Amino acid sequence: MNAKRNRPHKAAEARRSKKTSVGSRNTATRSKAKAAGQVRIIGGQFRRQLVPFIDADGLRPSPDRLRETLFNWIQFELHDAHVLDLCAGSGVLGFEALSRGASWVDFIELQSHQASLISQTAQKLKLSNDNFRLSIGNALDIIPALPSQKPLNSAQNIELPSSDNPSIDGPSIDNNKSDCPSDTFYYHIVFVDPPYDLELWVPMINLLIDNRLVNSQTLFYIEDKRELNQTLEQLSYKYNVLKQTKMGQVFASLLQIEKI
Numbered sequence: 001m002n003a004k005r006n007r008p009h010k011a012a013e014a015r016r017s018k019k020t021s022v023g024s025r026n027t028a029t030r031s032k033a034k035a036a037g038q039v040r041i042i043g044g045q046f047r048r049q050l051v052p053f054i055d056a057d058g059l060r061p062s063p064d065r066l067r068e069t070l071f072n073w074i075q076f077e078l079h080d081a082h083v084l085d086l087c088a089g090s091g092v093l094g095f096e097a098l099s100r101g102a103s104w105v106d107f108i109e110l111q112s113h114q115a116s117l118i119s120q121t122a123q124k125l126k127l128s129n130d131n132f133r134l135s136i137g138n139a140l141d142i143i144p145a146l147p148s149q150k151p152l153n154s155a156q157n158i159e160l161p162s163s164d165n166p167s168i169d170g171p172s173i174d175n176n177k178s179d180c181p182s183d184t185f186y187y188h189i190v191f192v193d194p195p196y197d198l199e200l201w202v203p204m205i206n207l208l209i210d211n212r213l214v215n216s217q218t219l220f221y222i223e224d225k226r227e228l229n230q231t232l233e234q235l236s237y238k239y240n241v242l243k244q245t246k247m248g249q250v251f252a253s254l255l256q257i258e259k260i
Helices: 003-033 062-075 092-099 112-123 139-145 201-210
Strands: 037-040 049-053 082-086 105-109 132-136 188-194 219-224 239-245 250-257
Touching: 049 092, 049 112, 062 092, 062 239, 062 250, 082 092, 092 105, 092 188, 105 139, 105 219, 112 132, 139 201, 188 201, 201 219
Parallel strands: 082 105, 082 188, 105 132, 188 219
Antiparallel strands: 037 049, 219 250, 239 250
């Protein structure tokens, strides 16, 4: 009789086990769904490492060919550079910069789920807390909160409410880091690549200048679906275009702002 009584128990246990297995598969599916795709770091110490990203409006990681062109442009400016990755998205531009020798990257990302993936990527790459900070929220709110001095411990996150590559040679890049006093923190390179429809290029650049986080030696990388003179039409500062290219429907430019 004991054996007969145990049979329903075993059947129930089997049903529970089956449900648990199905639930585990569903959880795994949901976990994978958080990352809609991956891009690959193409150079430096993290070469070939994959960087995941979610499916979100305006989130479009720069393709490999365009990133290769960008980092060819700035390859000699990356050693010990301070980098700001505005509207970081996947974060691949910032991670690529760290991979190639930058000493510090500030990532700013609005989407909390994507920010979580950036954090996971940083952990996977075993980045030091002294090499990056992840700020979650609207870049226009976060920029004024960025420190004018590099923090000694950057582990905290700031969270606020919410080749066949054509290029045009320009003036040689002059980004002499020694021109900036040693006790002043500023960004040597800024990636300005917001969702195209939000028209954030000029407001972001103005905020960086107003908060003295950049100077006339800072390199700005800008992507848009329009030519640069249209993208920066409302910018009141003069700028020098150092490099330009067009790939598909994307215009990419590297420039410096005069007399900041």
